[in-house]
Each structure stands twice: as C-alpha cells, then as structure tokens.
Amino acid sequence: MQMRALWWLPLVVSAAWWAPAWAAPASAADVPALDARAWLERLRGAATQRNYQGTMVFTAGAVVSSSRVGHFCVADQSYERVEALDGRQQRIYRHNDLVHTFWPASRVATVERSAAVQQPVVLPEVDPRLQEHYELRVIGSDRLAGRAAHVLLLSPRDEYRFAQRLWADAATGLMLRADVLGPDGTVLESSAFSDIEIGGRPLGESVLGPMMKLDGYRVVTVSPSRTQLDREGWALTSVPPGFRLVGCVRRTIGDPVPQASTRPGDVLQAVFSDGLTRVSVFIEPNDPARARQSLLTHMGATHTLMKPLVDRWWVTVMGDVPAATLKRFAGALERRP
Secondary structure, eight states: OOOOOOOOOOOOOOGGGOOOTTSBOOOTTTSOOOOHHHHHHHHHHHHHHOOEEEEEEEEETTEEEEEEEEEEEETTEEEEEEEESSSSOOEEEEETTEEEEEETTTTEEEEEEOOTTOOOSSSOOOOGGGGGTEEEEEEEEEEETTEEEEEEEEEESSTTSOEEEEEEETTTOOEEEEEEEOTTSOEEEEEEEEEEEESSOOOTHHHHHHHHOOTTSEEEEEOOEEOOTTTTTEEESSOOTTOEEEEEEEEEESOOSTTOSSOOEEEEEEEEESSSOEEEEEEEEOOTTSOOOOEEEEETTEEEEEEEETTTEEEEEEESSOHHHHHHHHHHEEEOO
C-alpha cells in the first residue's frame, strides 16, 4: 500500500450522532472564543509554521499502517520527512519544492520538483473558502497523544463531500487526528498521531542528510511539466459545485521499482479542490495491449473510478469523496477538437 499522510477527509450525519462519550460538551470555559474563519486560519498556520515530529497511524477498515513524520521550518525554508514503520519500506524527504522518495529494499530513489498540484508531504493546506461548502463547529474537547485538544466537525452542505471530525491541539492549533465519516457516522478512515512533539529545535539536517545519500541507489528523475487542460484538448464542462481546477501537469505515473506489476507511462493529471478535499483526474491513451476493465473501488474514504473514453483514452478519477462525485467528474470530461 502506498504510504498515506492524509488529514483532510469528506457526508452529512444526523446531529444526534454527534454526542460521543469521549467528547465533553464544549463551553465558553474550555473552548477559545474563535469563529470558524479564525479556527481555519489557526489550523492552516500551525500546519505550515510549527515544528513537530511524531508517529502517525493510518487506519482504513482492516488496513493499519504507521509512519514517523516530521515538519520543520527555518525562516523561508521548509523541511518534511515521512518514514514508513511497517509494510513496504519507503521514505520521503522534502526540502521546499524538492522531493526525494527512497525504496531501500529495491535501492531505488526518485527525485522530483514538486508541481503546483501536489499537497505537502505531511499536513495539507487549508483554504478558508471551504466554508462555502462545509459548516465548521466545535463539538467538544478531548485528550490525544497526551495533549489537550478541541474536537471540530466539518459538515458538508451537499452530497458531494464527506463529513470530517478533527482534533486540534488546544495550545497550538496543530491537527492531531482526522476522521473521515460515512453517511451513517461510521469512520471510513482515520489518521492520528499516537505520539507527538511540538516545538523544539528545527531538525532540517534530519531531512537534508538522507537526501544527500544517493550512493548505491538507482536514481529516477521525475519531471512533471505544467500545462493547461484546454491546451491539451480537454475540458470539464460541469464539475460538482465548489470544485475548481488548481493545477494541471503532464507527468510519468507508475512504480519505478523493478519488477513492478505496472509500468510507468505519460499521463495528464488535473487536480480540483473545494478548499479542503482534492480530486485528481488522470487521462492517458488507451493501450489495447493492456487488458483493463472499467471499475469503481475504494479503500477507506478514497474512491477510484477507472473507465475508457471513446476507446482512445483511459480515464482514472480518484479522491476522498463519494463515488457519485467521481462519476460526475468523469461524465463532465470532454475531448475538444
């Protein structure tokens, strides 16, 4: 399974369900008097400006994985690392826009300048415009990873998104846990710190040092090139409300590790965002030599739709959104002369 470090998650749940035993009722005495926009700005600032490191656990159904993560900043320099603790060995290091990914078992490393469509490695960006499509409320207080936290609920205003329950550190606003919730209130997937240290000395060398150790690795350079959908001959005529195009690149996609079951290929990737959740649309020529069938599948909250388009093209739509949202994206895709 590909390493996950996702925190932002998507449906409407009845108000009565939102009274879990762990969450004490919010009151003026224990919850800062912040409005929704102030909370969003606090979350956004903490994810990008705080130094932190800890163990993140991702759960989706029967799948559980954990990683050591870290984020550090010094002036205008930003550093991140994600190191898998179980499953297939994988380590990701980022310095500003330069990303190195290592597979130690195969002695393969990829080097990439991150494109505008990519999320940060550890915690994602938050756009205040998400309030147009989600209602944000403080629903209680809790304790997580040894720290006091406020529990927040993001309820979507339509059926195109999932509800999200977030734990924000009371002292700093840093995200400590995020649950993606189904329409009946079940947790589709969860990402949480089991331990975390916030603040302290920035450890940029813990990122730069490993990035320099490429000896003995087969280095694969990945070079996505920015482009535009209309320039490539494509348009999406009617995407779900609130989603807008945030980036488009032509890139190589596939597994660089030898003996992989899929081969890398050149594809067009367009990324759409509603300010919180992202949906990626991948378009590539349909290769008759590859036996592929249309499918709709999911793991946790992540749904994936794959289908041919007029026999010449193969389309993959992926995101932490309901299946109906992906179908609308796929149905809106048109080839222009």
